[in-house]
Amino acid sequence: MIRLFTAFFVLISFFQLSGCATNPVTGSSDFVLMSEDQEIAIGRQNHQAILKEMGEYDNPQLKAYVQKIGAQLAKQSHRPELVYRFTVLDSQQINAFALPGGYIYITRGLLAYLNSEAELAAVLGHEIGHVTARHSVRQHSAATATGILGAVVAGATGVRGAGDLANIAGTALVRGYGREHELEADRLGAEYLARSGYEPNAMLKVIGVLKNQEVFERNLAKQEGREPNVYHGVFSTHPDNDRRLQEVVTAADGLKPTGHREQRNHFLDSIDGLVFGDGAREGIRRGNRFYHLDLDLALSFPPGWKLENHADRVEALAPEHDGLIRFTMTDINKRISPQQFIEQRLKVNELQNGERISLNNMEGYTGISDARIGQTPALARIVVLYRDDQALIFTGVTEKNDTPFRYDSLYLNTAKSLHRLTAEEKQLAQPQHIRIITADNSTRFATLAQQSKISNQAEAQLRLLNDLYPAGEPTAGQRIKIVK
Numbered sequence: 001m002i003r004l005f006t007a008f009f010v011l012i013s014f015f016q017l018s019g020c021a022t023n024p025v026t027g028s029s030d031f032v033l034m035s036e037d038q039e040i041a042i043g044r045q046n047h048q049a050i051l052k053e054m055g056e057y058d059n060p061q062l063k064a065y066v067q068k069i070g071a072q073l074a075k076q077s078h079r080p081e082l083v084y085r086f087t088v089l090d091s092q093q094i095n096a097f098a099l100p101g102g103y104i105y106i107t108r109g110l111l112a113y114l115n116s117e118a119e120l121a122a123v124l125g126h127e128i129g130h131v132t133a134r135h136s137v138r139q140h141s142a143a144t145a146t147g148i149l150g151a152v153v154a155g156a157t158g159v160r161g162a163g164d165l166a167n168i169a170g171t172a173l174v175r176g177y178g179r180e181h182e183l184e185a186d187r188l189g190a191e192y193l194a195r196s197g198y199e200p201n202a203m204l205k206v207i208g209v210l211k212n213q214e215v216f217e218r219n220l221a222k223q224e225g226r227e228p229n230v231y232h233g234v235f236s237t238h239p240d241n242d243r244r245l246q247e248v249v250t251a252a253d254g255l256k257p258t259g260h261r262e263q264r265n266h267f268l269d270s271i272d273g274l275v276f277g278d279g280a281r282e283g284i285r286r287g288n289r290f291y292h293l294d295l296d297l298a299l300s301f302p303p304g305w306k307l308e309n310h311a312d313r314v315e316a317l318a319p320e321h322d323g324l325i326r327f328t329m330t331d332i333n334k335r336i337s338p339q340q341f342i343e344q345r346l347k348v349n350e351l352q353n354g355e356r357i358s359l360n361n362m363e364g365y366t367g368i369s370d371a372r373i374g375q376t377p378a379l380a381r382i383v384v385l386y387r388d389d390q391a392l393i394f395t396g397v398t399e400k401n402d403t404p405f406r407y408d409s410l411y412l413n414t415a416k417s418l419h420r421l422t423a424e425e426k427q428l429a430q431p432q433h434i435r436i437i438t439a440d441n442s443t444r445f446a447t448l449a450q451q452s453k454i455s456n457q458a459e460a461q462l463r464l465l466n467d468l469y470p471a472g473e474p475t476a477g478q479r480i481k482i483v484k
Contacts, residue, residue, distance in 0.1 A: 043101030055090040070124045076195035078132040098127040117263030118202035125189030187248035194255035212469045274434040291429035300417035323407040338365035338384045383415040439474035
């Protein structure tokens with residue numbers, strides 16, 4: 001009992017020393033464990049990491065346009081003294097997010113699905129709301145406090161797992177903030193929209209666009225056996241059916257000046273030519289083929305395997321999810337053989353059936369090693385090829401069962417397919433782009449889909465891009481987005 005009392009005395013003392021801060025939005029006190037200077041420092045430090053990981057989209061005119069819209073909104077916010085930086089990321093993910101201290105990001109993937117300047121302002125206003133209400137700081141403080149509580153309780157009681165119990169409770173508490181924080185960000189975003197001359201209902205409109213995209217993405221991901229990529233701010237229901245969301249957004253109606261800006265044409269002009277889908281930085285997928293212009297290489301993966309393109313690797317997953325091919329590249333820093341590279345750099349010391357190989361004027365080595373997929377025993381086919389000063393690494397992993405080598409020939413064929421780009425393939429290595437056209441009386445998405453380079457459910461995606469999902473058609477004279 002004395003130990004427990006002492007522990008909670010220490011905990012109470014900690015909270016007293018931590019203090020509270022005034023919420024810039026509500027004026028009430030929030031429990032936080034971070035000063036504003038620390039908040040800004042976190043954003044500043046992580047900004048460079050974000051740029052390194054995802055890359056900034058190379059379009060100075062679009063960058064200046066997004067910065068201008070964001071800065072106008074930020075002037076109307078509850079923290080106008082911050083210097084806000086708005087960055088377009090070179091990512092096809094449908095996402096926007098904010099770091100503490102005024103660093104706000106929107107991906108080109110999300111920009112593709114917006115249809116007016118007001119919708120762009122709604123996304124940026126939502127993220128500004130997260131910054132002004134210090135949501136990340138408050139969540140960090142809550143998570144830190146529950147971690148401290150767990151450590152104190154576990155140390156005081158000596159009960160094994162008491163710390164985990166407190167962390168579970170704390171995690172539930174922090175996750176419970178999600179809905180309230182998102183609603184507050186939408187309320188603030190709508191307020192900043194109104195004060196900047198935009199219609200607050202643009203917030204509901206853009207959430208509806210994103211909700212439709214989420215429904216499509218979840219269905220597609222289920223078919224393809226993968227996790228969906230969805231924007232964090234979208235709720236479980238459509239905005240048309242979300243009473244609380246409608247209430248917090250329409251509350252800003254009284255703040256709007258006479259008239260409002262939508263700026264659909266200006267926005268469409270700004271994204272005309274926007275890269276859609278895979279970008280040149282990560283390489284381009286065309287069916288089961290992969291092309292990378294800067295790296296001057298082409299690959300063919302097994303037909304029917306799901307191809308995933310990441311910043312640092314390309315992966316193909318077997319239809320039954322019992323096999324995986326991974327391709328990566330890295331520098332060769334020492335004059336060692338491909339076999340020694342596998343042993344020293346890849347740390348594989350027990351390679352079975354090892355042999356030297358020569359493919360397309362590239363020397364290499366291959367063999368088989370034991371591996372694991374989670375807790376499941378597996379076999380890995382490893383192929384390393386040397387090209388100039390680069391090591392090209394293929395790893396094919398298969399779960400062990402009655403036929404552990406069932407995919408081995410596919411792994412080897414994938415490695416053998418690697419070659420430098422031909423003149424025709426260099427054209428295939430170019431990304432697709434959004435183009436703006438004007439519809440006439442005969443324009444239909446089914447026809448546009450047949451002409452499009454979108455490889456997966458083109459008709460549905462064109463409707464999503466133009467906010468006409470699931471069954472709408474363009475009207476004569478309407479400016480719409482296509483992909484070429």
